[in-house]
Each structure stands twice: as structure tokens, then as C-alpha cells.
Amino acid sequence: MISFERVSKRYDNSHDALREVSFSIDPEELVFLTGHSGAGKSTLLRLIMLMERPSRGRVVVGGADLSKFSRRNIPRHRQSIGVVFQNHKLLMDRPVYDNVALPLQIAGFEYRDIDRRVNAALDKVGLLDRVQAMPMSLSGGEQQRVGIARAVVGRPAILLADEPTGNLDPQLSAEIMQLFVDFSQVGVTVLIASHDLALISRLRHRILTLKDGRLVSGGVSIDAP
Numbered sequence: 001m002i003s004f005e006r007v008s009k010r011y012d013n014s015h016d017a018l019r020e021v022s023f024s025i026d027p028e029e030l031v032f033l034t035g036h037s038g039a040g041k042s043t044l045l046r047l048i049m050l051m052e053r054p055s056r057g058r059v060v061v062g063g064a065d066l067s068k069f070s071r072r073n074i075p076r077h078r079q080s081i082g083v084v085f086q087n088h089k090l091l092m093d094r095p096v097y098d099n100v101a102l103p104l105q106i107a108g109f110e111y112r113d114i115d116r117r118v119n120a121a122l123d124k125v126g127l128l129d130r131v132q133a134m135p136m137s138l139s140g141g142e143q144q145r146v147g148i149a150r151a152v153v154g155r156p157a158i159l160l161a162d163e164p165t166g167n168l169d170p171q172l173s174a175e176i177m178q179l180f181v182d183f184s185q186v187g188v189t190v191l192i193a194s195h196d197l198a199l200i201s202r203l204r205h206r207i208l209t210l211k212d213g214r215l216v217s218g219g220v221s222i223d224a225p
């Protein structure tokens with residue numbers, strides 16, 4: 001579903017943020033991405049979202065070589081990817097419902113479909129009873145669940161998360177990670193960047209480790225011979 005073939009990324013006037021990175025992730029797989037601050041985790045996620053282009057190498061997503069995508073195709077590519085951020089990036093002056101509905105409104109869905117999908121997404125993250133709550137009135141863990149509902153409401157094939165448990169205590173972090181595991185079990189490809197080695201080691205999924213832009217472990221799929 002996602003493959004990197006000897007991908008390097010150099011930002012203007014800086015050292016290589018990624019160097020010759022190769023790995024592949026199967027559909028329905030959940031993989032963690034870890035490494036020190038500045039190791040290149042966010043850069044790797046941005047390449048998948050086409051927020052950046054590689055300096056060398058090839059990124060293939062869902063069978064499509066991303067280098068073939070023109071600027072015009074980027075919005076359609078992004079619609080197949082749900083993204084969860086550490087700081088939620090919620091609209092604080094709008095209720096939970098509006099926050100989750102937003103991607104569908106932008107994509108031009110019909111009102112009835114929006115309503116059905118928003119309720120289904122909030123149900124999956126256990127927040128159906130908070131539809132009309134304002135984000136300010138929710139706990140950090142609940143706010144992150146809203147962020148996850150918003151990421152999955154368009155039924156993406158791929159879910160990317162950048163430090164999704166960064167601000168949460170261990171119990172809430174484990175609950176949030178379990179939600180990602182649940183999504184991978186219904187066919188979503190999940191890639192989660194996280195510093196929390198204690199938590200991700202316990203979950204027994206493949207871990208990609210970056211060090212100074214190089215992939216130092218986890219690059220080979222566990223299913224490979």
C-alpha cells in the first residue's frame with residue numbers, strides 16, 4: 001500500500017532529512033515510526049501526503065508512483081489519506097459535529113451522507129454522546145478522539161498520525177493506540193510516528209526506526225521471506 005524506494009529528501013540549504021530510505025507497508029498493516037527529534041519522521045509522513053517531494057527515489061502509494069502526480073491531482077490523493085496530529089488542530093469555536101463534518105463539506109458531500117458518516121465516525125471513537133459539545137469542554141483524550149473521527153470520516157485507505165499521544169497520560173495513550181489498531185483491523189493501512197517506545201513496543205507491531213534520516217531497523221516487512 002505504501003512503499004519507499006531509496007528515498008532521500010534534502011531541504012534547501014540543509015543536510016539530508018531522509019537518506020536512501022526503503023520499506024513497504026502492506027494494506028491492513030499497522031506500523032510505527034520512531035526516532036530521535038529531527039530524525040526525519042514528519043518528513044517521511046509529508047512525502048506520503050505529497051506535502052513534500054523526494055529529492056531522489058520513489059514513493060508509491062496504493063500502486064501509484066507519486067512523482068507522476070501533478071499539482072492538480074494532489075487534493076484527490078489527500079482525500080485517500082486521513083491525518084491525525086498531536087495538537088488536534090480542532091476548530092475550538094465550533095462543536096464536535098462541525099469539526100468532524102468539515103472534510104466532507106469541503107469535498108462536497110450531500111448533507112444526508114455527511115450526517116450518516118459523522119455519526120458513524122463519532123460512534124467508532126466512542127463520542128456519539130458529545131456531538132454538540134464544544135472542543136474546549138472535552139478532555140485531551142476526547143479532543144484527540146475528535147481528531148481521529150475527523151481523520152477517518154472520509155473513509156480513507158490510509159491513516160497517518162504524527163505523535164497522536166504526545167500530550168496524553170499512559171492510560172489514555174493506550175486507548176488511543178487501540179483505536180488505531182481497530183482501524184487497521186478493518187482494512188485501513190496505519191502509520192504512526194511516535195516517541196513513546198514503551199507504549200509502541202508493547203503493541204507488537206512492526207517499528208520503523210529512523211536515525212539521522214536513515215532507516216536503521218524495521219524496513220523489511222515481517223511477512224517477507
Ligand SMILES: Nc1ncnc2c1ncn2[C@@H]1O[C@H](COP(=O)(O)OP(=O)(O)OP(=O)(O)O)[C@@H](O)[C@H]1O
Pocket residue numbers: 011012014016017035036037038039040041042043044
Ligand atoms: N521545511 C523544512 N526546511 C528545512 N529543513 C527542514 C524542514 N522540515 C524539517 N527540516 C529538517 O529536516 C530534519 C528532519 O526533520 P523532521 O521534522 O522530519 O524530523 P522529526 O523526526 O519529525 O522530528 P520531531 O520528532 O522533532 O518532530 C531536521 O533536521 C529538520 O530541521
